[in-house]
Amino acid sequence: MALSTFRRTATLAFGAAVMGLGTGTAAWAGREPTVTEIERYCDLEEEGAHQLAEDLRRRERELDSREHALDAERSEMATAEARLTERLAALEKTRAELTTLLGQADAAREARIDGIVKMVEAGRASSVAPMFVELDEALAVTVLDRMKRKQAGKLLATLPPKKAATLAEKMAEPLSVELP
16 A cells, blocks of 8 residues: 555544544544554444445345235235225115115005005995905005095995094004105
8 A cells, every 4th residue: 555545544544533433543543543453443344334234235125025015915905995896886786776676666566556446446335345344454544545535435434433433543644754
C-alpha cells in the first residue's frame, strides 16, 4: 500500500474512531494507527456490513413470505366472494320465481273464488244455503263480500240464524292486512 493511500485510510479510520464509529479506537487518539489496527478496524466494519446485509436478506425473505401468504388469502377471499355472489344471484332468482308462483297461486285462488261467487249468485238462495253452511267461514265471508248485496242478503236469510249471525259479524270486522 502506498504511503499516501495508507495515510488517507488511516486518517479516515481515525476520524471515524473519534466520532465513535469503531471499536478499540480510543487508543488511536493522539497517534497514527498502525496498519494492523487499520486492517482490524476494516475487518470489523466489513463483518458488520456482512451481518447487516444478511439481516436485510432475511427480512426481505420474511416480507416475501408474508406477501405470498397475503396474496393466497386475497385469492381465497376473491373465490369465496365469487361463490357468495353466485349464491346470492341464485337466491334472488329463486325469490323472483317464488314471488311469481305466489302471484299465480293468488290469481288462481281469486279466480276460483270468483267462480264460486258466480255459481252461488246463479243458484237460488234456498238451494245454495245447505252448501254454504258447510263452507269454511273465511271463504264464506269472502264469497258474501263479493256477491251483489241483494243476493247476499237473500242467502243470509236462508241460512240458520246462528250461522248467518256469525258470518254477518265477520263481514263487519275490519280487514286485516298482512305485511311481508
